[in-house]
Amino acid sequence: MPAALYALALGGFGIGLTEFVIMGLLPEVAADLAVSDTTAGHLISGYALSVAIGGIALTIALRRMERRTALLGLLVLFIAGNLITALAPTYALAMTGRIIAALCHGAFFGIGAVVAADLVRPERRAGAISIMFAGLTVANVAGVPMGTFIGQAHGWRATFWVITAIGLVAFTAIAVLVPRTSAASGGSVLQELALFRSGQVWLSMAVTILGYGGMFGAFTYIAFTLTEVSGFASTSVPWLLIVFGAGLFVGNLAGGRAADRNLIRSLTVIITALAIILVVFALTATSQVATIASLALMGGFGFATVPGLQMRIMTFASAAPTLASGANIAAFNIGNALGAWASGLALAAGAGYTSPLWVGAAVTLAGLVVLTIAARVRGGELARPLSPAPAPFEGAHA
DSSP: OOHHHHHHHHHHHHHHHHHHTHHHHHHHHHHHHTOOHHHHHHHHHHHHHHHHHHHHHHHHHTTTSOHHHHHHHHHHHHHHHHHHHHHOSSHHHHHHHHHHHHHHHHHHHHHHHHHHHHTSOGGGHHHHHHHHHHHHHHIIIIIHHHHHHHHHHHOHHHHHHHHHHHHHHHHHHHHHHSOOOOOOOOOOHHHHHGGGGOHHHHHHHHHHHHHHHHHHHHHHTHHHIIIIISOOOGGGHHHHHHHHHHHHHHHHHHHHHHHHHOHHHHHHHHHHHHHHHHHHHHHHTTOHHHHHHHHHHHHHHHHHHHHHHHHHHHHTTTTSHHHHHHHHHHHHHHHHHHHHHHHHHHHHTTOOTTHHHHHHHHHHHHHHHHHHHHHHHHSSGGGOSSOOOOOOOSSOOO
16 A cells, blocks of 8 residues: 555544543643633544534535645644644633644545545545545544643643644655645536435435444443442553454444445444344343453444445545535534433433433444445345446546
8 A cells, every 4th residue: 555545544543542531631630721621622622523523614615626735734723723722721711722733634534534535446446545544543542642631741732732742743654755736627606515315315415324333322322331340440441442443443444444345245244243243242242251342342343434434425425525525524523512412312311321322323333224225225225246446536536
């Protein structure tokens, strides 16, 4: 695979670290900025909302810009946002930094997915996308624990200084390794927005929201499941999350390879397996051995959907792949919010700490139903041996 893919993965690593590391540092952030834990938690939800908005708005704004230049501009936002967060003397300024950093998230992965797919031959595109997203999974496996340890030892601001430095390194790597492309072509904004007239584009986004949202809904409250049901000590949770993160990493790469062989069939198998794993997890959560295995499998099959889901929407929006890709990144974050909200409702209703797993399984099954409908509407898609080839993207193939 081209070295440029690993430069994109480094950018994804920094962005993933920014998104997730705050979860382990909320007590330190709340104490330092003199706000409640709940208020500090808004630094997470504010980031997610900004991702959803920026994923579409900035992708539209940058649609005519040469793609490497666009990626570098987005990393400038990333660096500036994290620098502001690291320096912020007040909660309001810290939130401002989080919002600025988050604006680049959706557009970076949206544009980056098109660039990654454009660097390789058509039959290897999903695998190339999975390498870019591997940076996000490594952030969960190694980056978040490392960032949490740094923040606890040297203050939470130290973590954001490190993330700012990672942004500078990623900027340099992309500037050096990612080839320039011709300026993106296309019609007016209204013409590109016409991709949303496609029923398959909407169905693809619905599968993303439900198929990924189910896993995230189960994961949001996993610490309570691990401590209150499985009986692990709270000090074990970070290490158990590394097991989950390892599953993300392996699943992402395996899912990319599977999607290159048969896009829709692989998604069908993966989403079905994820629903089954969540049910088994709920039924066996009192067993610590079974819980560890379920955590790894939940992460693996949960993130194995990502390359295929991203490739599917780009397939049906070949006239505006960058906008479609950015919109699907927004859909992932909507799925995050939906899954967490539904699981929260179950907990508030007193359904117990395995209820997020049951909710996740139900939401995932809904995604499978939508995927099956989409395949039937298209006609025989499940029977096709290979994913349909998108129209060529701009740029050279390795």
